[in-house]
Amino acid sequence: MLTCKEVLESLSDYLDADMKEDIVNEMKRHIGSCSDCRAEFDTLTMTIKLYKHEHTQGAQVMPVGCHDRLVKVLELEKMKSKGPQPPKMV
Amino acid sequence: MAIATDEELVRKSKEDDERAFGELVSRYESKVYSLALRMVRNPEDAEDVLQDTFLRAYRGIKSFQGASTFSTWIYRITANSALMRLRKKQLPTVSIDDAEERETPVNIADWTPGPVEQLLSQELQHEMDEAIEALPPEFRQVFVLRDVEEMSNAEVAEILDLSVAAVKSRLHRARLKVRNRLAGYFSDNAKPKRSAMGAH
Numbered sequence: 001m002l003t004c005k006e007v008l009e010s011l012s013d014y015l016d017a018d019m020k021e022d023i024v025n026e027m028k029r030h031i032g033s034c035s036d037c038r039a040e041f042d043t044l045t046m047t048i049k050l051y052k053h054e055h056t057q058g059a060q061v062m063p064v065g066c067h068d069r070l071v072k073v074l075e076l077e078k079m080k081s082k083g084p085q086p087p088k089m090v
Numbered sequence: 091m092a093i094a095t096d097e098e099l100v101r102k103s104k105e106d107d108e109r110a111f112g113e114l115v116s117r118y119e120s121k122v123y124s125l126a127l128r129m130v131r132n133p134e135d136a137e138d139v140l141q142d143t144f145l146r147a148y149r150g151i152k153s154f155q156g157a158s159t160f161s162t163w164i165y166r167i168t169a170n171s172a173l174m175r176l177r178k179k180q181l182p183t184v185s186i187d188d189a190e191e192r193e194t195p196v197n198i199a200d201w202t203p204g205p206v207e208q209l210l211s212q213e214l215q216h217e218m219d220e221a222i223e224a225l226p227p228e229f230r231q232v233f234v235l236r237d238v239e240e241m242s243n244a245e246v247a248e249i250l251d252l253s254v255a256a257v258k259s260r261l262h263r264a265r266l267k268v269r270n271r272l273a274g275y276f277s278d279n280a281k282p283k284r285s286a287m288g289a290h
Contacts, residue, residue, distance in 0.1 A: 012262035018243070047269040048237060051218055055238050060124035066137055067119060073141045074115070077148055078108065 002026050007037050011044055096160040103151045111151065114160065115144055121161075122168050128234045129172035131223055135179075142171045158248060166249045169231050176227040214275065221271035225264055232257055233264040 002010075002023075007030050013019045014027045031041050094102075094113065102110035119140065126139035146167050154163060225233060235246045236257065243261075247254045 009262075012265060013258065016243075018258075043273060044265060044269050047265060047272055050214070050272070051222070051268065052237065054215055054218060055128075060127045062120055062123045062140075063133055063137070066123065066140070069137070070115065070119060070141055070144060071112075074111075074144060074148055077145055081149075 002030050004030075004034060004037055007031065007034070008040060011041060014041075015045060015048065097156070100151065100154065100156065100160050104154075111148060114147075114164075118161070118164050119144070122164060125165060125168050125234065125239060126172050128238055129169070129227075129230060130175055131219070135175055139168060139171045139175060143168045146171070162245070162248050165235075166251070169235070169249055173227050173231060176230070214272070217272065217275045218268065221268045224271070225267060229260050229264040229267070232260040233268075236261050237265070 007027060010019065010023070010027065014024065017024075019027070031038050094110070096114065096117070099110045099114050099117075103114065122143050123136055123140045126143070127133065127136035130136050130139060143164065147164055150167075154160075158166075222230065222233070231250060232246060232252075235241050235249060236243065241249070243254045243257050246252075246257045250257070252260075
């Protein structure tokens with residue numbers, strides 16, 4: 001029989017379906033009969049849903065010019081790593 | 091023509107083929123930027139992390155042994171770079187050892203009924219952003235990789251060089267911290283009414 005403390009500690013594993021079936025069944029039973037643990041379970045589930053929903057709304061697009069600035073930084077590094085170039089022969 | 095695999099591009103990059111490295115940059119820059127932005131939560135810092143990540147990759151590609159995939163390697167560099175930046179800025183975060191989580195349930199108010207879209211007001215989004223920003227950097231790394239980028243525990247463990255148990259523990263504590271913040275928001279503000287939300 002799981003205690004409330006054990007249920008709370010395992011809530012994330014339960015939500016991620018990352019536990020053995022017999023413990024899943026015990027968790028289910030406990031959450032079904034304990035209103036406090038059920039509220040913990042419901043609010044944690046909703047928290048995850050909320051921020052996942054929020055993050056799928058706003059795409060994280062690279063700002064304009066970001067790629068070009070990265071290329072420039074890498075080109076400078078290439079020049080540095082190759083050392084000073086000999087003067088061009090005329 | 092077949093598209094080159096990451097492994098082929100890495101091999102060519104090790105032989106100073108700069109076009110191959112350029113292809114790796116094109117392939118991963120958006121993902122690295124997106125991951126960085128979610129960790130540092132500021133476009134300027136995210137761009138610095140992006141540049142730092144590819145600079146380090148460029149300098150280190152010859153010593154990259156291929157024990158992990160290129161993607162794991164580049165995300166590890168990104169996560170480390172973001173962590174260093176967060177530590178340098180020393181944003182006011184909660185200590186990683188701060189055990190604010192409860193061990194037993196304490197009659198928490200249930201604000202969950204209703205569709206996600208209905209709960210997700212601008213004010214709540216702001217509250218959630220602040221809650222994520224207040225996470226200790228080590229928690230935020232795990233949280234972003236697991237719950238936002240939706241990587242597996244094993245992948246996150248490999249990227250952050252942690253045990254799977256440590257990833258799971260940090261993830262759980264991070265989720266609780268965000269949830270507790272939202273619970274505070276709902277108890278201070280208009281709690282969604284079951285009757286209104288579920289009315290037919």
